[in-house]
Amino acid sequence: xxxxxxxxxxxxxxxxxxxxxxxxxxxxxxxxxxxxxxxxxxxxxxxxxxxxxxxxxxxxxxxxxxxxxxxxxxxxxxxxxxxxxxxxxxxxxxxxxxxxxxxxxxxxxxxxxxxxxxxxxxxxxxxxxxxxxxxxxxxxxxxxxxxxxxxxxxxxxxxxxxxxxxxxxxxxxxxxxxxxxxxxxxxxxxxxxxxxxxxxxxxxxxxxxxxxxxxxxxx
Amino acid sequence: xxxxxxxxxxxxxxxxxxxxxxxxxxxxxxxxxxxxxxxxxxxxxxxxxxxxxxxxxxxxxxxxxxxxxxxxxxxxxxxxxxxxxxxxxxxxxxxxxxxxxxxx
Numbered sequence: 040x041x042x043x044x045x046x047x048x049x050x051x052x053x054x055x056x057x058x059x060x061x062x063x064x065x066x067x068x069x070x071x072x073x074x075x076x077x078x079x080x081x082x083x084x085x086x087x088x089x090x091x092x093x094x095x096x097x098x099x100x101x102x103x104x105x106x107x108x109x110x111x112x113x114x115x116x117x118x119x120x121x122x123x124x125x126x127x128x129x130x131x132x133x134x135x136x137x138x139x140x141x142x143x144x145x146x147x148x149x150x151x152x153x154x155x156x157x158x159x160x161x162x163x164x165x166x167x168x169x170x171x172x173x174x175x176x177x178x179x180x181x182x183x184x185x186x187x188x189x190x191x192x193x194x195x196x197x198x199x200x201x202x203x204x205x206x207x208x209x210x211x212x213x214x215x216x217x218x219x220x221x222x223x224x225x226x227x228x229x230x231x232x233x234x235x236x237x238x239x240x241x242x243x244x245x246x247x248x249x250x251x252x253x254x255x256x257x258x
Numbered sequence: 259x260x261x262x263x264x265x266x267x268x269x270x271x272x273x274x275x276x277x278x279x280x281x282x283x284x285x286x287x288x289x290x291x292x293x294x295x296x297x298x299x300x301x302x303x304x305x306x307x308x309x310x311x312x313x314x315x316x317x318x319x320x321x322x323x324x325x326x327x328x329x330x331x332x333x334x335x336x337x338x339x340x341x342x343x344x345x346x347x348x349x350x351x352x353x354x355x356x357x358x359x360x361x362x
Contacts, residue, residue, distance in 0.1 A: 128279035
């Protein structure tokens, strides 16, 4: 406390008291925000993990299928087959606000509605393994999109939680104790000043009475 | 209107082209970094990147973590699952909670 210069006046006291009230309210609000964010984050991150495991397993098996497909035909044919895709995926990005964190909401639109447009080749020169491989990848795509959404949301929320936690801690351990200490210091100082002026007045009164009545000479 | 990009070595990502995602095969580290910057600054809302490549570009990816767009998501490549994707999920738990209490 001694490190900071505070003028112990009534005005300073009122100001500090007001600051303390604000800090207390901010602390409570931020704590509530942190708790709610944490609750939602834990739910989301569990979903994220489940999705990730599912997607990773899916892509892995799709990759295996692709390797088999590649083994069954020559490279040039495969490259040609996948060179000009028929399908196109467009992404609509919306934002949702969760406890003042903006998280993205993805919505996809395929160029054509036909699910079979993922096969961008004639079936004459390619092996059937390729069809299966492409299909297995297409099946995992919706989950991949959901994964992107939840994982991004998790990252953003984690950053926000960290920030909020820092603020809560700063208020709880620095700002509020400091204000309390200042209030205590000013009150003590003011009380001390009041007592000292009281004593001075009593002393002066004694001296004036002495002057008027000459008690010491009569005794 | 955004698009979806897939970044990685050719063997890992060529299948995604058939689905209508935009694939960007890269082979070298520098090329990948350059491409990632271009994609992230452009019209791509989601960028899927192979785990092997993401490990090399960790520094670059970190920069986009706090932006809403793009979402950079790691996927396993053809050479196998390195577990980096799971680790990054655990990392965000650690960042939020202070320690990994869910998946340790």
